[in-house]
Amino acid sequence: xxxxxxxxxxxxxxxxxxxxxxxxxxxxxxxxxxxxxxxxxxxxxxxxxxxxxxxxxxxxxxxxxxxxxxxxxxxxxxxxxxxxxxxxxxxxxxxxxxxxxxxxxxxxxxxxxxxxxxxxxxxxxxxxxxxxxxxxxxxxxxxxxxxxxxxxxxxxxxxxxxxxxxxxxxxxxxxxxxxxxxxxxxxxxxxxxxxxxxxxxxxxxxxxxxxxxxxxxxxxxxxxxxxxxxxxxxxxxxxxxxxxxxxxxx
Numbered sequence: 001x002x003x004x005x006x007x008x009x010x011x012x013x014x015x016x017x018x019x020x021x022x023x024x025x026x027x028x029x030x031x032x033x034x035x036x037x038x039x040x041x042x043x044x045x046x047x048x049x050x051x052x053x054x055x056x057x058x059x060x061x062x063x064x065x066x067x068x069x070x071x072x073x074x075x076x077x078x079x080x081x082x083x084x085x086x087x088x089x090x091x092x093x094x095x096x097x098x099x100x101x102x103x104x105x106x107x108x109x110x111x112x113x114x115x116x117x118x119x120x121x122x123x124x125x126x127x128x129x130x131x132x133x134x135x136x137x138x139x140x141x142x143x144x145x146x147x148x149x150x151x152x153x154x155x156x157x158x159x160x161x162x163x164x165x166x167x168x169x170x171x172x173x174x175x176x177x178x179x180x181x182x183x184x185x186x187x188x189x190x191x192x193x194x195x196x197x198x199x200x201x202x203x204x205x206x207x208x209x210x211x212x213x214x215x216x217x218x219x220x221x222x223x224x225x226x227x228x229x230x231x232x233x234x235x236x237x238x239x240x241x242x243x244x245x246x247x248x249x250x
Contacts, residue, residue, distance in 0.1 A: 015144075017049075017050055017051070017054060017182075018136075018182045019136070019137040019144065020046055020049065020050060020137070021050065021054050021058070021178050021179060021181075021182050022133045022134075022136040022137040022147070022179060022182070023046075023133070023134070023137035024043055024046055024047065024058055024175075024178075025058065025133055025175040025176075025178055025179050026129070026130045026133030026134050026136075026137065027039065027043065027130075028043070028058065028061050028062065028065065028172070028175050029089065029129060029130050029133070029172060029175050030130055031074070031077055032065060032068075032070060032073040032074050032077055033070075034070060036065070037065060037066065037070065040062055040065060040066050043058075043062055044059070044062055047059055047062070053181060054178050054181055054182070055178075056174075057173075057174035057175070057177040057178040057181075058174055058175060058178050059174075060171060060174045061171050061172060061174040061175055064171035065171075077172075080165070080168070080170050080172060081172075084164070084168075086160065086161070086164040087161060087164050087165060087168070087170075088161070089128055089129045089130065089161075090125060090127050090128055090129075091109075091127045091128075091129060091132065091150070091151075091154040091157050091158065092105040092106060092109070092127045092154065092157075093127075093157070094154065094156065094157025094160055094161070095154060095156070095157055105127070106125060106126060106127055109126035109127045109132075109150060110126045112126075112135075112146040112147075112149065112150055113126050113131075113135060113146070115142065115146055116135060116138065116140070116142050116143035116146040116147070117140075117142070117143065118135065118138075118143070127150075127154075129158075129161075132147055132150050132151060133147070133179065134147075135147035135150070136148055136151065151179075151183065152183065152184075155183065155186070155190050155193075156190060156193035156194045156196075158176070158179070158180065158183075159180060159186070159190070159194045160194055161176055162176035162177060162179075162180050163194070
């Protein structure tokens with residue numbers, strides 16, 4: 001195999017690893033349900049195909065979900081993501097808070113999903129991290145490019161979420177550690193943006209703006225009938241990661 005072929009093969013493998021990380025992280029960041037817990041053996045099998053630096057952070061969260069009592073997990077999830085401003089799963093919140101500028105950003109997210117062939121209902125918010133990670137791992141370059149563009153466009157908020165979860169000792173931090181490890185290294189401007197957000201927090205709410213719903217109200221986007229690029233695993237048949245679970249984001 002010549003150098004060009006080796007390079008192309010390496011890029012395909014890296015792209016596949018990234019898609020698996022994003023798909024698994026998106027699943028594990030969902031609100032805990034019995035259905036999600038039942039999927040954990042298949043998730044474990046998918047992690048076997050990832051390098052340790054990507055698999056290890058996700059494996060810790062898998063074990064936490066597998067060993068925890070479901071009622072306790074639900075309460076922990078709500079405390080972590082619904083009651084802490086710095087741990088919001090809505091990416092535009094870090095840049096705009098509950099201000100009117102956030103509405104424009106949400107339209108951009110919805111348009112990106114539409115360009116990739118996904119439709120978001122009018123009463124749903126497309127900037128939920130699980131929605132974006134699902135887009136990043138969908139089949140087809142268009143969907144993955146749109147999803148990655150959204151992640152990189154809100155990289156400061158993503159990194160702030162990672163740091164907030166690490167600082168609080170949250171087991172969900174592992175999902176953010178793995179996702180951020182798939183992205184390019186931060187440059188100076190991004191580091192400054194993260195530091196600024198960490199110091200100031202999201203912008204304050206503007207008077208007269210209807211509040212956005214909490215993370216528990218988001219429903220999955222409705223995708224076209226396409227297969228997601230999940231790896232073949234040693235799990236029971238059909239031997240690949242499952243399709244998205246309807247209603248997993250509550």
